[in-house]
Amino acid sequence: MREGAMENQPTILVTGVNGQVGYELLRSLQGLGRVIGLDRAALDLSDPDQIRRVAREVRPSVIVNPAAYTAVDKAESDLDGAMRLNAHAPGILAEEAKRLGAPLIHYSTDYVFDGMKDAPYVETDATNPQNVYGRTKLEGEQAIAASGCDYLILRTSWVYGRRGKNFLLTMLRLGAERSELRVVADQTGAPTWSNTIAMATAHIMAQGLTAQRLGDSGWWCERSGVYNLTSRDATSWHGFTEAILDMSMGDQAPKVLPISASEYPVPAKRPANSRLAGDKLADTFGLRLPTWDEALRLCLTQ
Template sequence: MRILLLGANGQLGRTFLDQGGLAARGDLLAASRDGVLVDGRHGEIADLSIPESLPALLDRAQPDVIVNAAAYTAVDRAEQEEALATRVNGEAVGVLGQWAATHDALVIHYSTDYVFDGRQSQPYEVDARTAPLGAYGRSKLAGERALRDSGADHLIFRTAWVYAAHGHNFLRTMLRLGAEREELRVVADQHGAPTDTSLIVNGSLTALDRWLATDRNEQPPLLGTHHLVAGGATSWHGFATEIFEQAEMLGLLARQPRVLPISSAEFATPAVRPAWSLLDNSGFRQRFNFPLPDWQQGLREVVRTLATSGH
């Protein structure tokens, strides 16, 4: 089996490479925008901002499985660069799907809570009405639709509040600011389930294994859109508070800063964030028999990784 990993240098792509699960399942080709991987090795070049360049790569690689961990993720900048965000998150995904449909390949793709408006008060089910609030959400919804319309076998995993021990994310920003400041003001009226990339990778591999082990005629119920997020719920303020407690306990911070709750209105950003980002993950748990523990468990593991690696 040949596997093509797109976005190998991003948060999620790096975790796929670090954990080695894809390479253990087949002949893995890793691709980044410039073809250079984080560890200095050379991989394939895949620039999703130029969708028309992708068929040549796919024809050469001939993957049986395409794992698309590449995305335009600059939520605020997308308000000024919606055409670019839509090329990367929408049009390019459609190109992947069209190639996969023609060549009988599976596409694993990642989407986001931003396809919803965040105005309801219970976790969003997979088939809930989509209504993105901004350009980033619209671009990701365009990708979902393009992949579905392509006719390719696909698994779309919506996730939310993603973080890792590497890359640019809320956890690493909080640790940096917490070391510099006595007091931080953090939004307390947006709610979600922080989800570490290891959970997403392990869930993705479990779903892939199940798909591979299932008879062709019985695969369709496994395919489609799923919510792959950690369990539980918190606010950004609650997430920050827990980060600092764990970091102090494990010696990453000498002391915890004060964390003051503020409203979204007090922290204005170009893009409006969903106030309610909780996704109902019960379907994923049941369909793939995969536990999705509360978000605190993943946080403990990531902070422990940072502490033991000397960051």
């Protein structure tokens, strides 16, 4: 690309590029602009002054923030750490986005809900997080909304991929080591591949940047808000595990026994129902995401 053409490209700042979603975003956003991906060494989101300094040096056209404190159980004993990354940092990024006139794309979680609803959650349902991770993520959402910037908060669930630490990789490892697994069967949600999240983000951003180039300066503002972004359909952790092992090991897969959440105690309480309705995302951006098992098969054969 010619140097002059590069100068006219929007600058897209992506945080947490060593994480599951950040790693995929670096690839999915290529071609939409000049992508600047920063890991924790280059941008420590626990340092407010560094966040402000980097934002003002880079002067991005769009900020994308997949970085988060995602160790759900550890967060129960590390409130300060979870608050810095999940609540305070998004608020500061939003303030800088407002100052720059840049939209902020941020990712949140099904854990902002208590899981008591007997149907998929919609974006306007009352929040009631039951663990520190969920509470700090909700505070991050609230800080972004209060900043006055243009923003998209994309709530997702049960994120997995082929790198990092996640349920998929844990089950693949345990499946190769054991003849029998016991997995929780009374919690329901939509396993969502990190690549699905990144590709959907790229489609949304492409729409927004195209609208801006065509003179629609209000595109981001008109669409600002919270959206559910997960794979379609739902399963339990037990069902997810069976699918993982069946697709990857076939007849060699170990037996997977269903257990209740009470039989597998962990520090952080999880919602029994993590299903998120995706109608608003589809209606606003025309995005129809794959079912969780379709995405899983693609991930395993990638």
